[in-house]
Amino acid sequence: MLQVNFIRDNFNLALEGLRKRNVEHPEEVLHEVLQMDEERKNIQLERDGLQAESNSISKKIGALMKSGQKDEAEAIKQRTGAIKSQVKELEEKYDTTEESLIRLLYTIPNIPHQSVPFGKSAEDNEVVEKIGEIPQLAQGQDHPHWELIKKYDIIDFELGAKITGAGFPVYKGKGARLQRALVNFFLDQAAETGYREVQPPILVNEASGYGTGQLPDKEGQMYECAGENLFLIPTAEVPITNMYRDEILRLEELPIKNVGFTPCFRREAGNWGAHVRGLNRLHQFDKVEIVQVTHPDHSYQALEEMKAYVKQLLDKLELPYRVLKLCGGDMGFTSALTYDLEVFAAGQGRWLEVSSVSNFETYQSNRLKLRFKGEDKKTVLAHTLNGSALALPRIVAAILENNQEDRGVKMPKVLVPYLGYEWID
RNA sequence: AGAGGAGUGGCAGAGUGGUCGAAUGCGGCGGUCUUGAAAACCGUUGAACCGCGAGGUUCCGGGGGUUCGAAUCCCUCCUCCUCUGCCA
Numbered sequence: 141m142l143q144v145n146f147i148r149d150n151f152n153l154a155l156e157g158l159r160k161r162n163v164e165h166p167e168e169v170l171h172e173v174l175q176m177d178e179e180r181k182n183i184q185l186e187r188d189g190l191q192a193e194s195n196s197i198s199k200k201i202g203a204l205m206k207s208g209q210k211d212e213a214e215a216i217k218q219r220t221g222a223i224k225s226q227v228k229e230l231e232e233k234y235d236t237t238e239e240s241l242i243r244l245l246y247t248i249p250n251i252p253h254q255s256v257p258f259g260k261s262a263e264d265n266e267v268v269e270k271i272g273e274i275p276q277l278a279q280g281q282d283h284p285h286w287e288l289i290k291k292y293d294i295i296d297f298e299l300g301a302k303i304t305g306a307g308f309p310v311y312k313g314k315g316a317r318l319q320r321a322l323v324n325f326f327l328d329q330a331a332e333t334g335y336r337e338v339q340p341p342i343l344v345n346e347a348s349g350y351g352t353g354q355l356p357d358k359e360g361q362m363y364e365c366a367g368e369n370l371f372l373i374p375t376a377e378v379p380i381t382n383m384y385r386d387e388i389l390r391l392e393e394l395p396i397k398n399v400g401f402t403p404c405f406r407r408e409a410g411n412w413g414a415h416v417r418g419l420n421r422l423h424q425f426d427k428v429e430i431v432q433v434t435h436p437d438h439s440y441q442a443l444e445e446m447k448a449y450v451k452q453l454l455d456k457l458e459l460p461y462r463v464l465k466l467c468g469g470d471m472g473f474t475s476a477l478t479y480d481l482e483v484f485a486a487g488q489g490r491w492l493e494v495s496s497v498s499n500f501e502t503y504q505s506n507r508l509k510l511r512f513k514g515e516d517k518k519t520v521l522a523h524t525l526n527g528s529a530l531a532l533p534r535i536v537a538a539i540l541e542n543n544q545e546d547r548g549v550k551m552p553k554v555l556v557p558y559l560g561y562e563w564i565d
Numbered sequence: 566a567g568a569g570g571a572g573u574g575g576c577a578g579a580g581u582g583g584u585c586g587a588a589u590g591c592g593g594c595g596g597u598c599u600u601g602a603a604a605a606c607c608g609u610u611g612a613a614c615c616g617c618g619a620g621g622u623u624c625c626g627g628g629g630g631u632u633c634g635a636a637u638c639c640c641u642c643c644u645c646c647u648c649u650g651c652c653a
Contacts, residue, residue, distance in 0.1 A: 184615055188622040195622090198634040202583040205633095213633080220633045388612080390575095509613095517594090519612080 141245040141507050143521075144177045157251030160258055160468035169248060176241040183237060187230040194223045246356055250503040252468050253440075253477040259467025265480070266467065271451070272460030275486045275542045284487040285537040286418030288544060289315065292564050295419070295536075307408070307423035314564050315536075318551075319426060321558035322532050323401050326428040326453065330529060333449055335399035335430055340379030342402050343370040348382040351508045353474040360409045372405035376429035377526045381504060384433055388519055389512040395442060396433040399529070401426070419533035420492065427531040432524070433510065436501070439523035440477075443499045446527045447479050450495045453530060456554045459538050460484045462491065476501045483534065487541030492534040497527030540564075 147154045147170055158166035197220055204213040257266050289295040294315025300308040311319050327337055349355035349371055354362055363372040373379055380400050389396070404427050430449070434442045447463065454461045466478040475498040482491035502521040505511070514520040543550045548565025556562055 181615065184622075188615065191623085192621055194633080199583070201633050205583080217633050224633085388575095511612095 141242070141503065142173075142248055142251065143502065143506055144173060144241075144245075146251075146502075147173055148177075154251055158248070160252045160256060161249050161471075162260060162469050163249065169244075173241065173244060173248070176237060176244065180234065180237045180241060183230055183234045187227060187234055190223055190227050190230065194220060194227060197223075249473045250476050250500065252471060253499070255465070256471065256477055257465065257467045258469075260469040261467075262470050264467040265464040265470055268463040268465050268479070270460075270462040271455070272458075272484075274460055274484055277486050277541075277544070281544050281546065282487055283541070283544060284418065285485070285540040288487070288540045288549065289418070292548070294318070294564060297418075305423070307421070309419070309422065314559075314561060317559055317561070318536060318539075318555075318564075319532060321555050322530075322535060323426060323428060324558050325555060326529055327399065327401055329453060329456075330399035330428065330430060330449075335397045338380060338383075338398050338400045340376060340383070340400055340402065342373050342379070342405075343368075344373055344378050344382065345370055348378055348385070351382045351385050352378050352504055353507065354378060357473070361406055363405050363407055373402060374406045375404050375427065375526075375528075376400040376402040377431060380429065380431040381433075381510075381524055381526065382508065384510045384522075384524075385508045387510055389433070389510075389522065391435075391512055391514065394433065394435050394512060394522065395438065398431045399428060400431070401428045403427075404531075415490075419537045420488075422533055425531060425533045428529050429526060430529045431526045433505075434523050434525065435512070436520065436523050439499050439501065439525060442523075442525055443477065443479075443497065446497050446525060446529075447481075450481055450497060450527055450529050454481065454483065454494075457535065457539065457552045458554075459535070459542065459552075461494075472496070472498060474498075474500050474503050476503065483538040485534070485538045485541045487544070488537075492538060494530050494534045494538075495528040498525060500524045500526075 142154070151170065154170055155166055158169070163169065197216055201213045201216055204210075204216070257264065259265065283291075286297075292314070294312055296310045296312055297306070299310040300306075303310070331337055343365060346355060346369060349362065354371070354374060361374050365371070379402075380398050383398075384396070403424055405424050406422075408421060408423065430446060432439075432442050432446065451461070451463070461481055461483045464480040464482065466475075466480055471478050478496055478498040480493050481495040481497070482493050484490075485492050501523050504524045505521040508524075510522050510524065511519045512522050539552065540549050543552075548563040551559055551562055551564070
């Protein structure tokens with residue numbers, strides 16, 4: 141969530157940011173925040189004053205009791221009754237005011253970075269670069285992946301539907317091996333680049349959901365465990381970033397770079413259309429995620445590094461891709477700047493998002509209370525970032541579609557040592 | 566899952582109703598000494614909010630209660646440890 145102080149000190153900046161986000165009545169919303177915060181402060185002032193008085197009376201009573209002046213002590217006690225009930229009343233008022241302030245802040249998205257383009261939807265995203273050749277598939281070798289997986293019997297949707305439901309495929313034989321190869325390849329690459337590998341839980345509690353911003357508004361995205369108040373993670377970002385909730389880090393610990401492989405679960409309620417066939421959208425999929433916690437001065441440099449890292453993975457997989465800078469209307473709620481990386485899947489003739497790399501600045505760390513002791517020993521909110529590196533299903537789709545030949549599908553060279561085979565046939 | 570024990574500052578650990586945001590030790594930081602370092606000695610060292618400031622308020626696992634007053638008493642939840650059971 142945004143910091144109230146930031147809104148107060150940079151009102152116009154915040155306002156412009158919310159306009160870029162296409163937030164309705166941004167000026168009113170921001171004013172309401174400031175007004176609620178003022179109210180909160182006033183209540184605190186009043187409450188603290190009374191509490192101070194009450195504290196000093198209590199001290200006096202203590203002193204009187206000690207010196208044996210019981211009657212005087214009893215006399216003073218009478219006066220505390222009124223103060224007590226007033227304090228209690230003010231405390232309740234303070235709590236409800238603060239609660240509604242936080243609830244309001246939860247509804248406000250992050251302020252986009254200056255460079256984020258205006259725009260309403262994916263149409264308005266800015267194509268930053270395009271890399272690699274779009275493959276020209278020969279006739280008869282231009283199948284979409286959902287046909288190829290059937291032909292070679294490597295991924296089975298019907299079987300998954302029998303066990304669980306739609307969107308939970310079973311990977312079989314070379315298909316399963318391909319999954320494992322990709323995960324190992326991604327993790328090895330990340331380790332070489334200086335990321336520490338972690339294996340977090342894939343069920344998280346409510347506090348974690350709030351910490352990274354999946355709650356309160358996106359319950360529709362996460363599967364909830366009945367009776368446990370736990371959620372299946374939609375991305376490893378949630379547990380890995382929440383490892384640092386309520387932490388005050390030392391300056392030397394930054395930047396923190398973690399990588400984790402987890403399955404991801406998304407309900408995707410209402411997100412199913414004609415063009416989400418096969419592996420394009422699933423309820424359960426595998427993803428390797430990189431997460432960084434950085435000094436505010438270095439987060440954009442880190443973002444560029446993460447983007448470059450993901451690009452290099454796609455280069456090694458020999459997949460054509462493009463990099464988008466998302467516009468204000470298409471960016472995730474909590475992000476300040478997001479790059480999407482999309483591979484071209486020639487069998488469908490479509491770009492598929494395989495990675496999203498974002499800088500959240502202090503939006504998450506403010507909820508998380510993730511801070512570090514700065515140069516002047518003041519505690520400062522750190523910046524958090526994350527990116528997919530990479531999400532598997534669409535990578536698999538693109539590999540299958542782009543590399544199909546007469547005799548089968550040829551695997552990218554870099555994966556062969558992990559796969560133990562060269563062709564899916 | 567059952568029985569018992571425990572949760573205090575970066576760590577260790579005292580404190581069982583008022584003078585406790587909290588002894589002491591270690592660690593960290595600053596200084597003296599030293600060519601430099603170590604040792605020794607001196608000082609300093611939690612967080613949040615409010616206030617121009619002086620200063621005030623809150624926080625001893627979370628929440629609630631008793632009391633004029635709670636780290637300390639009561640209730641409840643959570644976590645960890647030990648033993649028993651179960652299980653990959």
